[in-house]
Amino acid sequence: MEYEAVIGLETHVQLRTRTKMWCGCANEYGAEANTNVCPVCLGLPGVLPVPNAEALRKTALTGMLLNCDVPSYAKWDRKNYFYPDNPKNYQLTQLDFPSTIEGFVDFEFGEGTERVRINRAHLEEDVGKSTHFADHSGVDFNRAGVPLLEIVTEPDLTGADMAYEYLNALKAILEYGGVSDCDMEKGQVRCDVNISVRPIGQTELGEKIEIKNMNSFSGVRRAAGYEIERQIGVLREGGTLVQETRRWDDAVGITESMRTKEDAHDYRYFPDPDLMPHTPSEEWLAEVRASVMELPLARKRRLMADFQLPASDAEVFVGDAALGDYFEVAANGAKNPKAVANWVMNNLQAKLVETGGSVADVKFEASAIGELVGLIEGGQINSKIAQDVFVKMFESGKSPAAIVEEKGLSQVSDSGELEAFCNEAIEANPGPAEDFRNGKETALNFLKGQVMKASRGKANPQMVGELLKNILGS
Amino acid sequence: MPHTLTISQLTDKLTQGELTSRDATQSCLDRIAAVDDQLNAFLSHDPADALAQADAADAARAAGETKPLLGVPIAMKDVIAVNGHPLNCASKILGDFNSPYDATVTQKLRDAGAVVFGRVNMDEFAMGSSTENSAFGPARNPWDTDRISGGSSGGSAVAVAADECIASLGSDTGGSIRQPAALCGCVGLKPTYGRVSRYGLVAFASSLDQIGPITKDVRDAATLLGVIAGEDPRDSTNVPEPVPDYTAALTGDIKGMKIGLPREYQVDGLDPEVKAATDAAVAELEKLGAEIKEISLPHTEYAIATYYIIATAEASANLARFEGVRYGARVDGASPEQMNRATRGAGFGEEVKRRIILGTYVLSSGYYDAYYLRAQKARTLIRQDFLNAFEQVDLIASPTTPTSAFKIGEKSGDPLQMYLSDVFTISCNLAGLCGISVPCGFSKIGLPMGLQLLGQPFGEPDLLRAAHAYEQVTDWHTKQPNLD
Numbered sequence: 030m031e032y033e034a035v036i037g038l039e040t041h042v043q044l045r046t047r048t049k050m051w052c053g054c055a056n057e058y059g060a061e062a063n064t065n066v067c068p069v070c071l072g073l074p075g076v077l078p079v080p081n082a083e084a085l086r087k088t089a090l091t092g093m094l095l096n097c098d099v100p101s102y103a104k105w106d107r108k109n110y111f112y113p114d115n116p117k118n119y120q121l122t123q124l125d126f127p128s129t130i131e132g133f134v135d136f137e138f139g140e141g142t143e144r145v146r147i148n149r150a151h152l153e154e155d156v157g158k159s160t161h162f163a164d165h166s167g168v169d170f171n172r173a174g175v176p177l178l179e180i181v182t183e184p185d186l187t188g189a190d191m192a193y194e195y196l197n198a199l200k201a202i203l204e205y206g207g208v209s210d211c212d213m214e215k216g217q218v219r220c221d222v223n224i225s226v227r228p229i230g231q232t233e234l235g236e237k238i239e240i241k242n243m244n245s246f247s248g249v250r251r252a253a254g255y256e257i258e259r260q261i262g263v264l265r266e267g268g269t270l271v272q273e274t275r276r277w278d279d280a281v282g283i284t285e286s287m288r289t290k291e292d293a294h295d296y297r298y299f300p301d302p303d304l305m306p307h308t309p310s311e312e313w314l315a316e317v318r319a320s321v322m323e324l325p326l327a328r329k330r331r332l333m334a335d336f337q338l339p340a341s342d343a344e345v346f347v348g349d350a351a352l353g354d355y356f357e358v359a360a361n362g363a364k365n366p367k368a369v370a371n372w373v374m375n376n377l378q379a380k381l382v383e384t385g386g387s388v389a390d391v392k393f394e395a396s397a398i399g400e401l402v403g404l405i406e407g408g409q410i411n412s413k414i415a416q417d418v419f420v421k422m423f424e425s426g427k428s429p430a431a432i433v434e435e436k437g438l439s440q441v442s443d444s445g446e447l448e449a450f451c452n453e454a455i456e457a458n459p460g461p462a463e464d465f466r467n468g469k470e471t472a473l474n475f476l477k478g479q480v481m482k483a484s485r486g487k488a489n490p491q492m493v494g495e496l497l498k499n500i501l502g503s
Numbered sequence: 504m505p506h507t508l509t510i511s512q513l514t515d516k517l518t519q520g521e522l523t524s525r526d527a528t529q530s531c532l533d534r535i536a537a538v539d540d541q542l543n544a545f546l547s548h549d550p551a552d553a554l555a556q557a558d559a560a561d562a563a564r565a566a567g568e569t570k571p572l573l574g575v576p577i578a579m580k581d582v583i584a585v586n587g588h589p590l591n592c593a594s595k596i597l598g599d600f601n602s603p604y605d606a607t608v609t610q611k612l613r614d615a616g617a618v619v620f621g622r623v624n625m626d627e628f629a630m631g632s633s634t635e636n637s638a639f640g641p642a643r644n645p646w647d648t649d650r651i652s653g654g655s656s657g658g659s660a661v662a663v664a665a666d667e668c669i670a671s672l673g674s675d676t677g678g679s680i681r682q683p684a685a686l687c688g689c690v691g692l693k694p695t696y697g698r699v700s701r702y703g704l705v706a707f708a709s710s711l712d713q714i715g716p717i718t719k720d721v722r723d724a725a726t727l728l729g730v731i732a733g734e735d736p737r738d739s740t741n742v743p744e745p746v747p748d749y750t751a752a753l754t755g756d757i758k759g760m761k762i763g764l765p766r767e768y769q770v771d772g773l774d775p776e777v778k779a780a781t782d783a784a785v786a787e788l789e790k791l792g793a794e795i796k797e798i799s800l801p802h803t804e805y806a807i808a809t810y811y812i813i814a815t816a817e818a819s820a821n822l823a824r825f826e827g828v829r830y831g832a833r834v835d836g837a838s839p840e841q842m843n844r845a846t847r848g849a850g851f852g853e854e855v856k857r858r859i860i861l862g863t864y865v866l867s868s869g870y871y872d873a874y875y876l877r878a879q880k881a882r883t884l885i886r887q888d889f890l891n892a893f894e895q896v897d898l899i900a901s902p903t904t905p906t907s908a909f910k911i912g913e914k915s916g917d918p919l920q921m922y923l924s925d926v927f928t929i930s931c932n933l934a935g936l937c938g939i940s941v942p943c944g945f946s947k948i949g950l951p952m953g954l955q956l957l958g959q960p961f962g963e964p965d966l967l968r969a970a971h972a973y974e975q976v977t978d979w980h981t982k983q984p985n986l987d
Contacts, residue, residue: 068603068604071829072824072829073602073603073604073829073830074584074590074592074597074600074602074705074824074825075582075583075584075590075602075606075702075703075704075705075706076702076703077701077702077737077738077739077740078739079736079737079738079739080739107820109819109820109823109866111823111826111839111840111843112839113828113839116824116829117820117823117824118820118823118824118826119820119823166839168828168829295867295868297819297820297863297866297867297868297871298866299816299817299820299866299871299875302708302709302710302740302817303706303709303739303740304739304740305739305740
């Protein structure tokens with residue numbers, strides 16, 4: 030019997046906000062333990078939460094980017110459980126009226142495009158971080174109260190690789206939206222995986238098993254791959270699977286049972302009486318909607334269609350949105366957008382790396398790169414000179430035409446002038462000239478080089494080659 | 504005897520230079536030293552800090568400053584945060600915890616120039632109706648120290664009734680301001696839900712709790728409410744309604760005001776003396792020109808059950824933070840769970856444990872719909888009863904409590920009996936209304952009784968107008984207990 034896997038993901042993402050979800054403490058990674066804390070995020074007696082407007086906005090924006098509805102009524106619930114890193118011993122979350130519901134993510138997988146449905150993206154708060162020492166434990170509450178978005182898919186994924194690609198696509202979207210930095214190293218993205226398997230053709234789902242404790246996307250892929258094989262193995266051997274939570278051991282590469290359904294928590298959810306429901310107005314939603322940007326996949330497709338870029342170039346511009354924006358301005362109306370892309374990806378990016386700047390710091394207008402390409406294509410300068418012109422553009426911010434004009438860098442295409450350079454070169458180097466006449470083709474390159482040198486690089490190299498051949502051949 | 508003065512009397516004397524805030528504050532401190540051994544109203548107080556505030560107030564007055572409570576000593580229930588002072592909620596579980604911040608009401612009192620002093624006794628975490636649930640012993644009724652003060656804000660009422668302060672703040676979740684005020688012969692006002700910021704009030708039941716004044720007369724209640732009410736961006740449940748000048752409502756004129764008497768409030772267990780006193784008070788109001796009519800609040804019988812489900816559910820989560828990890832008392836254990844159990848087992852009193860268990864139960868998987876959800880629906884119906892009633896009347900009158908103060912220990916073995924004593928006060932919180940208790944007489948054995956008036960949301964001016972008009976034609980509020 031053949032089996033198939035059914036996978037759903039719950040991804041927790043820390044929102045990029047200046048302050049925490051309910052108080053004015055900095056939402057900042059890496060500060061000294063328990064320095065970004067106050068009575069509110071420490072859960073001192075008597076404090077009350079106040080929602081962070083930026084977190085609400087970024088949640089709605091995420092919903093829109095994930096093609097979700099953003100309902101006009103969302104509320105907060107308390108999820109009750111005791112744990113030392115949980116300051117109030119309840120976590121504020123959204124149980125039955127989340128901020129965003131029912132969307133989807135399209136992503137590339139294999140040769141085609143897949144769609145995973147999003148059940149919801151709801152807002153909650155992060156907890157503190159426990160550290161265990163030899164004889165005691167400590168809790169750092171800097172992370173407690175950081176806004177956390179939980180993005181829950183429907184069980185639409187069918188394999189470990191597919192789950193991996195979905196996560197990469199999700200990360201790209203969230204980074205694109207400026208919603209989260211999605212830095213895995215800093216724990217800004219955490220993922221739980223629900224996996225079941227069933228015989229192909231069966232419509233009802235198998236027993237759902239939740240896997241926790243993966244700390245990278247590749248960990249998710251490995252854990253899912255392992256778990257699918259394990260579950261199929263159990264069924265093939267005539268065993269049965271039970272609903273449970275399992276823990277991924279990354280070092281060993283296996284999952285181990287943590288708890289079964291019987292000892293699952295009763296979280297005793299109920300509406301938080303300290304917070305009013307969030308009821309976004311039409312105006313507010315319209316404002317958020319106005320900030321919705323093109324999704325990475327859509328942009329990639331558009332760049333390929335509008336600028337005839339290969340997929341790899343389009344991916345570079347999707348991966349670095351600012352560079353992509355710059356390219357689009359530079360290539361606007363360009364006859365050869367691919368050449369513009371090369372200048373932006375190679376020369377410009379190299380300069381930016383060298384100077385440690387960003388595209389915002391570039392002194393010249395983006396359109397100047399199109400002009401530079403135009404000068405090369407029109408034969409006004411050769412590509413070697415163009416390199417020098419670019420360096421001067423980058424330094425001074427002047428237009429390429431102005432630099433060419435100012436420095437007298439226009440390519441020499443006047444055949445009379447070039448002929449004089451060629452004759453001089455032949456007279457000065459009789460040996461190589463003789464060699465060429467005797468059939469040594471490479472000797473021509475030496476002579477060409479002498480002409481270029483004499484013309485200080487301005488000679489049109491094609492014309493020089495033709496002229497030298499004509500002179501030596503006659 | 505400056506400690507016997509009301510806010511308005513003291514303020515007059517301070518303004519005229521007849522007294523200083525130091526005189527008044529020292530007088531309160533002396534009074535505490537003289538009588539509080541009998542009363543146990545104060546869990547702690549810091550005389551040096553109080554006198555320093557008084558001196559600052561005197562200096563400010565000398566410099567020409569005028570503020571509504573400049574130099575007036577106000578005592579604080581031990582559930583309201585005062586920066587640098589103990590915050591115990593009359594519980595052992597908070598250990599030697601000192602609040603590192605001021606509640607919004609504390610800040611407002613400071614801004615108004617008050618001398619904020621003392622931690623006054625209460626039922627542990629405001630759970631109770633007698634102050635017998637204090638981990639530090641009951642506050643005693645100054646009219647008969649063998650009797651309860653009422654609760655949960657018992658210490659706040661005792662401190663005012665015994666002139667240990669000029670006025671105090673309490674908190675009211677199901678009657679915790681009005682009931683002890685009635686039993687101790689003071690004025691107690693529970694503001695409309697959302698009127699006063701809850702930031703810095705240790706939560707018992709977040710959707711029901713409000714801070715309010717306990718005072719020697721109605722004018723003081725109006726003054727103090729005016730100071731503590733108002734918008735607070737730190738409390739999302741606070742309503743940004745403008746704060747009127749409540750003292751402007753004290754015209755003495757209630758001609759044409761409609762006052763309702765709920766048919767359903769003729770309950771078993773209503774003491775005939777209390778009934779007679781409140782009937783007489785209603786008759787006074789009628790004499791003053793109010794129109795009295797019978798009204799119906801058909802869902803009254805569900806109020807106590809509804810209250811004890813919602814309040815305990817919220818409390819079960821609100822009190823989860825007390826487990827010894829970050830602050831307060833800690834009893835060590837081999838694991839975090841064992842530490843939680845040991846700390847909470849040792850730190851909480853019986854009534855608090857009972858309510859946490861009840862609240863945990865009603866929220867549990869499989870019981871939520873039957874209890875919590877139904878209670879929320881009942882709450883909506885109870886609120887609707889009142890809103891319907893307020894279509895016909897301006898205020899609703901009733902006894903504050905079914906009996907006068909009972910003896911300490913008399914009901915402590917029977918929590919249900921204790922819960923039933925909240926019958927008249929509880930609905931006000933469920934419906935988010937405002938309510939006041941004013942002294943309306945004394946029983947044959949000399950115990951105070953209270954008349955309760957309930958007003959619609961943000962109807963405090965009407966409430967104060969009627970209570971003040973009644974006070975003008977009676978002298979119950981001027982009587983003082985003999986503690987010598």
